[in-house]
Ligand code: HEC
């Protein structure tokens with residue numbers, strides 16, 4: 253215990269003045285600080301420097317938490333909605349379908365080929381390879397937390413994960429010529445008919461592309477990966493290290509949270525890639541993707557893309573819609589430059605990367621463990637005639 257004396261009282265007052273000036277806003281807008289002053293005045297002993305500085309950093313963290321809560325939201329437990337509810341049977345079926353390659357044109361392509369557990373729901377390629385080794389036009393984003401996004405795909409042409417899963421059947425990944433071909437393959441695996449019937453009772457034919465989409469969508473709505481950042485947002489401020497807190501401050505202070513915000517740290521709006529200068533000299537992209545313009549032919553949509561969610565971003569290189577950049581610090585520098593006209597110092601870049609790494613969550617066990625699929629002889633009569641010609 254320190255006796256009250258003039259010297260310590262002077263130091264205390266000096267520290268309080270510094271403290272006050274650091275917390276002007278707090279003092280003005282909340283009553284948070286005022287009671288502390290009077291308590292300190294009444295206190296029979298003066299506070300140690302360590303105590304005061306602890307209080308100061310606690311108040312700084314509180315300010316950061318409040319600021320962060322203005323921009324971000326913690327992830328919910330699952331991403332079911334009124335329109336797209338989930339139940340255990342539907343999720344079980346969707347999980348099996350997600351891992352099943354037998355519905356694709358050449359029998360080798362499942363969702364999990366391009367959205368792999370070991371690569372946090374991506375395939376690690378700049379651009380994915382579909383059936384017959386066809387190269388897809390864009391990079392595969394992770395499926396984790398994707399159902400949270402307001403639209404699906406880089407250009408946001410699909411409204412929900414359910415629509416995305418349905419369309420995959422006839423897209424360049426699975427490469428079925430039409431839905432009928434795909435459903436014929438699905439029906440040829442006896443175990444599935446029963447599961448579809450259980451999930452979608454009351455219709456003569458429950459094995460449909462819409463129900464395929466609903467089942468896989470339900471499974472995707474369970475692929476939620478909360479991280480230490482969610483604990484922080486929920487009030488456990490020491491869930492983030494002081495370096496991560498500093499990175500969060502820099503992320504917000506630089507302006508990144510203008511676009512990357514909400515529960516997904518992105519995923520809720522379209523923005524131009526290259527607000528202040530063209531993106532391709534910065535990313536060294538080989539081709540220039542015009543983004544939403546190619547869909548709408550509206551000049552306002554030139555180079556517009558969905559702002560990607562940054563959850564798990566540390567684990568999902570290569571980056572951007574074309575996989576043109578492989579290192580996260582380069583992403584951060586490019587974003588600051590072309591989106592915000594900011595040249596980041598090495599220190600600020602590192603700080604932001606340190607914060608971004610705190611967004612890495614645990615992979616759902618339902619995703620890391622592959623399910624056992626219903627057995628079926630791979631009946632050659634359901635492969636496409638094109639394949640049969642190829643093997644002759
Ligand atoms: C051949 C590789 C491949 C296969 C197979 C594949 N995907 Fe993808 N996936 C991609 C690519 C590439 C994109 C980005 C497409 C784009 O934006 O143009 C994507 C995008 C997505 C997205 C949107 C994510 C976001 O943030 O916008 C979801 C969700 C998704 N896939 C789920 C699935 C499901 C479910 C299946 C199986 C039905 C599947 N994918 C099959 C490569 C693949």
Ligand code: HEC
Nearest residue numbers: 508511523525557558559560571572573583584587588591
């Ligand atoms: C004006 C809106 C805007 C601002 C501000 C912004 N971004 Fe982005 N960000 C985007 C868009 C749009 C993309 C998608 C670009 C593309 O087409 O690949 C993106 C992509 C990214 C990616 C790549 C993600 C992936 O999975 O490939 C990272 C990382 C990123 N931003 C981080 C940041 C950081 C860090 C800041 C602040 C320095 C920032 N962004 C500021 C809109 C923005």
